[in-house]
Structure formats: C-alpha cells, structure tokens
Amino acid sequence: FLFAPAVEVKIEVVIPEKERSKEEMSPNGKASPLLYKVNGTARHYHLEEHPIASNPYHNPKDVVEASVCHVKDLENGQMREVDLGCGKALLIKENGEFHAVGHKCPHYGAPLVKGVLSKGRVRCPWHGACFNISTGDIEDFPGLDSLPRFQVKIEKEKVYIRASKQALQTQRRTKVMAKCISLSNYNLSSTNVLIIGSGAAGLLCAETLRQEGFSDRIVMCTMDRHLPYDRPKLSKSMDSHPEQIALRPKEFFRSYDIEVLTEMQVAAVDVKNKTAVFKDGFKMEYNKLLIATGNTPKALSCKGKEVENVFNIRTPEDASRVVKLATSKNVVIVGASFLGMEVAAYLTERAHSVSVVELEEVPFKKFFGERVGRAVMKMFESNRVKFYMQTEVSELREQEGKLKEVVLKSGKVLRADVCVVGIGAVPATGFLKQSGINIDSKGFIVVNKMMQTNIPGVFAAGDAVTFPLALRNNKKVNVPHWQMAHMHGR
Numbered sequence: 506f507l508f509a510p511a512v513e514v515k516i517e518v519v520i521p522e523k524e525r526s527k528e529e530m531s532p533n534g535k536a537s538p539l540l541y542k543v544n545g546t547a548r549h550y551h552l553e554e555h556p557i558a559s560n561p562y563h564n565p566k567d568v569v570e571a572s573v574c575h576v577k578d579l580e581n582g583q584m585r586e587v588d589l590g591c592g593k594a595l596l597i598k599e600n601g602e603f604h605a606v607g608h609k610c611p612h613y614g615a616p617l618v619k620g621v622l623s624k625g626r627v628r629c630p631w632h633g634a635c636f637n638i639s640t641g642d643i644e645d646f647p648g649l650d651s652l653p654r655f656q657v658k659i660e661k662e663k664v665y666i667r668a669s670k671q672a673l674q675t676q677r678r679t680k681v682m683a684k685c686i687s688l689s690n691y692n693l694s695s696t697n698v699l700i701i702g703s704g705a706a707g708l709l710c711a712e713t714l715r716q717e718g719f720s721d722r723i724v725m726c727t728m729d730r731h732l733p734y735d736r737p738k739l740s741k742s743m744d745s746h747p748e749q750i751a752l753r754p755k756e757f758f759r760s761y762d763i764e765v766l767t768e769m770q771v772a773a774v775d776v777k778n779k780t781a782v783f784k785d786g787f788k789m790e791y792n793k794l795l796i797a798t799g800n801t802p803k804a805l806s807c808k809g810k811e812v813e814n815v816f817n818i819r820t821p822e823d824a825s826r827v828v829k830l831a832t833s834k835n836v837v838i839v840g841a842s843f844l845g846m847e848v849a850a851y852l853t854e855r856a857h858s859v860s861v862v863e864l865e866e867v868p869f870k871k872f873f874g875e876r877v878g879r880a881v882m883k884m885f886e887s888n889r890v891k892f893y894m895q896t897e898v899s900e901l902r903e904q905e906g907k908l909k910e911v912v913l914k915s916g917k918v919l920r921a922d923v924c925v926v927g928i929g930a931v932p933a934t935g936f937l938k939q940s941g942i943n944i945d946s947k948g949f950i951v952v953n954k955m956m957q958t959n960i961p962g963v964f965a966a967g968d969a970v971t972f973p974l975a976l977r978n979n980k981k982v983n984v985p986h987w988q989m990a991h992m993h994g995r
Contacts, residue, residue, distance in 0.1 A: 570667040576659060579603075584627065586618045587666065592673025594655055594666055597622060597638050604638040605655040605666045611677035612648035633988065641678060646991030647705070649712065649752060650677040682715035685722055685762035695790040696724040696764075699781055701771050702797035703727035704736065705987055706967035708752055709994025710795050711763045724789065726766040726781075729820065732758065733765070737987050740847035743824040750821070774940045776960045796937070796950060796958075796965040797994065800930035800985060805839065809901035814908040815924045818844060827923055831856045834922035837911045839898055841868035845927035846885070853888045860891045860919050862898060862911070893917060930985070932969040945971060949983050956993055966993030 573587035579598040586608050587596045595608040595617050606627075608617055615631040622628075626644060628635045635645035641652035653672035658665045672678065698714065700707045703725050711723050727733075731747045738750045748754075758765055770784040774794070781789050802817035804810065814830055816823050827848070836856045838845045841863035849859050865871070867878030868885075882892060893913060900912040901924065911919045932948040943951045943959040950965040952958055952972050958965055967990040973979035 567670050568667065569670055569673070570665060572663045572665050574664050576603075576662045576664055578664075582622060584618050584620075584622055586616070589666060589668060589673060591670050592668075592676075594668060594673065595627070595652075596657075596664065596666070597627065599625065599638065603657045603659070603664055605657050605668070606636065606638060606641045607652035607654075607672070607676040607678070609676040610634055610636075610648065611643075611650035611652065614676075617652075642680075645988075646709075646995075647988045648991075649709070650679050652676075653678045679757075680712075680716045682712070682761045683718045683720045684715075684760075686720045694788060697721035697792045698723045698795070699789060699791035699793070700725040700795045700797060701781065702795075702799060702967070703729060703733040703765060704797060704799050704967060705752075705990035706797040706994035707795065708733045709991050710797070710966065712761075713995050715761050715763070722764070723762070724764045724766065726769040726771060726783075726789075728768065728770045730768050731821065732767070734821070739818050739821065739824045740844045741851065743818075743828045743848070743851050745821065745824075747821045772936055774937060774942070774963075776941050776963060779962070792962065794963045795956075796934075796942075796963070796969065797967045797990075798933040799968045799990075801933045802926065803929045803931060805898060805901070805926055805928070807898050807900055809903060812901050812903040812908050813906055814922065815901060815926065817926050818848065827925060828852070828855065830923040833857050835920045836860070836923050836925065837862065837919050837921040838925045838927065839911075840927035840929070841865065841892070841894075842927040842929065843869075845925065846881070848925050848927065849885060849890050850888075853885075853890060858891070858920070859889065860893060860911075860921075861885075862893045862896065862913060862919075864895065864897055866894055868892075893919070930968075932983075934969055945981075947983075951981065954979075966990065 569589050569591055571589045573589070573596060574585065579585060579596065581598055581600060584595055584597045586593050593608045594605045597604045599622065609615065610617055610629040610631065612629065612634050613631055615629050617627050617629060620628050620630045625638055626635050627638055632647050633645065634643060634648040636642065636652050637644055641654035643651045653669070653676065655666050655668040698721070700710055700723070707725055711725060714723060732755055733752045734747055735750045735752055738745060771781050772784045773782040775782065779791050781791065802819060804817065805815070816827050818824050818827065831852050832855050834856055835858045836852055838849050838859065838861045841861050845861060846868055849861055852859050867875055867882050869881060870878045886892065893915070896913045896915040898911055899914045901908060902910040902912060908921050908924055911921045911924060913919070934944055934948050934950055937944060937950070941960060942963060945951055949971040950958060950969055952965050952970050954973050956964045956966050956972065968985040971981040971983045974982045
C-alpha cells in the first residue's frame with residue numbers, strides 16, 4: 506500500500522496461546538495419566554493444560570502505542586530500531602509501505618537492523634535466518650520461531666506503532682499449533698508418527714505437523730537424556746547447562762502433545778510390520794516413520810585410545826567435563842575442524858596450554874582455502890594456541906589410567922591432561938543395515954526431494970541422508986549442517 510495521511514494499516518500480532526481450562530481435557534476436569542514402561546520401570550505421562558488462541562490486544566494493559574518517527578524519516582529500503590518505551594521494534598519501509606516486526610532474531614538475538622532487507626524479507630546478520638516483513642514468519646533457517654508483527658498507522662505524517670507489551674519483551678512468536686485429540690485413548694505401544702532422533706530435523710518435523718493441523722499422536726525418541734537442545738552450542742558455550750541450550754522448554758512439548766522418550770535407543774526397524782525395536786526390547790508400531798539420527802563422531806584408532814579423559818563433544822556432560830578437566834591444565838585437540846577450533850577458542854583463557862594436531866597444512870583449507878586458513882591460524886597463535894600440522898596421533902600414554910601424553914607420528918610428545926577429538930563423523934545408521942531401507946556405501950540413507958526413502962511411509966532427514974540438490978542438477982549430496990537439517994524437517 507501507498508501511505509497517505511489518515512490511512513491506517515493494521516497488522517495482526519499472533520503470540521503463543523494461553524492455556525485452556527482443565528475441563529476441556531477430560532470429562533472429570535483432570536489430566537489423564539498415561540502409563541508407559543521403559544527398562545522395566547513404569548513412567549507416567551500426564552496430559553497438561555492446553556493453550557488456546559488469544560487476541561494480543563484483548564487486554565488494554567498489555568497494549569502500547571507510540572509515535573516513532575516522521576513518514577519522511579525513512580526512505581524505501583531502510584530499516585530502523587524504534588523504542589516504544591517498554592521495548593523496541595524494527596520499523597521497515599519498502600515500496601512505500603511501512604512494516605513493524607520484532608527487532609531481534611529469535612535464534613540467537615542478533616540485531617536485525619544490521620541484517621539485509623530485500624524483496625519483502627529481512628535476513629539475520631549472524632546465521633542467515635530469513636523473515637517475511639509483512640507477516641513476521643520465518644522463511645529460512647536456522648531458528649524455530651517467527652517474529653511478532655505490530656500494527657502500523659499514519660496520522661498527520663507521523664508513524665505510529667501499536668504493539669503488545671508481551672510481544673515486545675519476548676521478541677518471538679510461536680506459530681499456532683494443533684494438539685493431539687484424545688491421546689488417552691491410544692495404545693501406548695503404537696503411534697501415528699514416530700521420529701527417531703531429537704535434533705533440528707526431528708523437532709522441525711514434529712512442529713511443522715502440529716502447525717499444519719496434524720492432531721494425531723507424535724512420538725520422538727532419543728538416546729540423549731535431555732529434551733532437544735542446540736548441539737552446535739556445545740563447542741561454543743561449553744559450560745552451559747542443558748536447560749540453557751534447550752530448543753524448547755518442557756512445557757512446550759506438554760502443551761502441544763509432542764511426546765519425547767529420552768534415553769531410548771532404537772536397535773532395529775522392521776519395515777514390513779512397521780515396528781521400531783528398542784535396545785531394551787520394547788517395540789513401538791508406527792504409521793509413518795522419520796529417521797533423523799544424525800551422525801556419530803569418529804574415534805581415534807591409535808594405541809591407548811581407551812585411556813580416560815579423551816572426549817568427543819557430544820553431550821552437555823561431555824562439554825562440562827572437558828572444561829573442568831582443562832582448567833589450568835594442558836589440552837590437546839585432535840582435528841582443526843569447526844568443532845576443534847571452537848573448543849580451542851573457548852579454552853584458551855582457561856587452560857594452561859592448548860595444542861591443535863591436524864593432518865592438513867592449515868585449518869579449514871578445504872572450506873575457505875589456504876589464505877583464510879593461515880589468517881585464522883595466525884589469529885589463534887596470537888592467543889597462545891600451538892599448532893602441529895601435517896601429522897597425526899600415534900599413541901596416547903597414560904598414568905594410573907588417565908591421559909598423560911599425546912605422541913605424534915612426527916615424534917613430538919605433548920603433555921596432555923585432557924584430549925578432545927574432532928576428526929569428523931559417520932552417519933548413525935548402523936541399526937538400519939538389515940531393514941531394507943536403501944543406504945549407500947558410506948552409510949547415508951538415500952532419499953528423494955520429498956525426503957522419502959525407498960520404503961513407503963519411511964522418511965529420513967538431516968545429517969544422515971543424501972538428497973538431490975537442485976543447485977547441482979539434482980545430484981545426491983550430503984550437507985551436514987544445522988540449517989539444512991531445519992529445512993529437511995520442515
């Protein structure tokens with residue numbers, strides 16, 4: 506629209522729904538307990554109170570309206586952070602229209618005013634998440650939530666924004682989702698949708714189903730002891746607690762009836778009988794199956810690989826343990842990978858010494874080239890990180906069962922109290938070998954552009970798959986990236 510005096514454009518804000526009364530859940534007004542046995546132990550699942558849709562402007566006390574600028578203060582294609590007194594919004598002018606949305610990226614909180622505005626979308630300057638400026642909807646990942654959007658009006662050539670105070674504080678909007686109908690009537694050993702894996706692909710699949718109105722049972726299972734969390738953060742913020750890096754709080758899963766079975770490992774899949782067999786012997790039937798198991802870190806194959814204090818950073822417990830052991834001690838990192846270099850950066854100010862062992866001539870050579878790799882290497886060296894390039898580990902020596910030294914094939918012996926291994930990963934698909942699901946020579950699950958395997962009703966996504974990439978003439982590729990996993994899940 507072209508704006509003129511006395512023309513008002515209203516933009517609806519959609520925020521997370523409020524909770525529904527208990528009377529809507531069961532005839533007696535109480536949540537129905539579900540009993541499920543895992544490893545011989547009875548676990549109870551309770552249906553929590555459900556949220557319902559809410560008008561963000563229903564409560565006048567939650568609404569703020571403010572004049573934020575003159576209509577001529579912004580040119581087409583410009584963005585500005587504006588303060589409404591109780592929070593900020595991002596004001597955008599494009600093609601003569603004004604739009605107002607949240608000013609922070611819901612992913613990591615980046616200031617969107619420093620991002621790129623193009624063709625009705627603003628792209629986050631940190632990790633590239635993309636949002637529609639008219640709706641606030643997330644259209645490219647990473648991230649789970651959309652931006653809140655606010656009403657904009659023009660009066661006497663002044664731009665006014667009317668917004669929910671709550672939305673200004675949260676700076677995020679969770680899309681409206683369906684809930685499961687009559688969950689208490691289901692057989693607990695069967696589900697409509699079973700998702701193996703709780704990473705980005707698995708969680709996005711579950712959320713997208715609910716956003717699209719799917720109201721049948723969804724079960725996610727994971728070997729982790731925690732609800733889905735932001736695994737890439739483990740090497741960036743190593744002393745974070747699981748709750749601090751959780752992708753969603755536990756209340757979210759209860760509200761939208763997405764069941765998560767933790768510490769449950771699938772040992773085999775029987776595609777003929779549509780059944781997943783767990784390591785403890787429990788079996789669950791499914792109608793549709795998504796395999797999103799990701800990958801497994803490669804381990805060292807040298808002499809002494811079993812000694813204590815050698816880690817792959819796979820869980821919050823791994824990361825926390827490394828930080829404790831490394832404080833004022835000697836750290837050796839095997840592999841100048843993204844994980845290895847992030848761990849080195851995090852530990853430089855905590856450890857007595859940090860050494861990196863790598864087969865290549867410089868870090869990141871395959872990704873960014875030699876020139877960038879040398880610049881990165883020089884920056885790390887200025888922060889006391891020592892590099893041992895074009896060599897590898899031949900032996901890990903111990904004293905009283907714990908790591909003492911790392912011996913390189915070059916003959917160099919490094920003092921080491923803790924060792925972090927970041928030398929790549931392999932797809933976590935070993936349990937599918939006898940399933941009949943098509944797996945290539947490297948262990949990746951082969952899927953089509955709809956993420957379907959060769960077995961009807963069985964899908965796969967994320968780091969464990971090869972898929973046709975349009976940019977490469979539909980050649981089958983594997984892209985082990987957090988952002989790609991989001992897109993697969995959706």
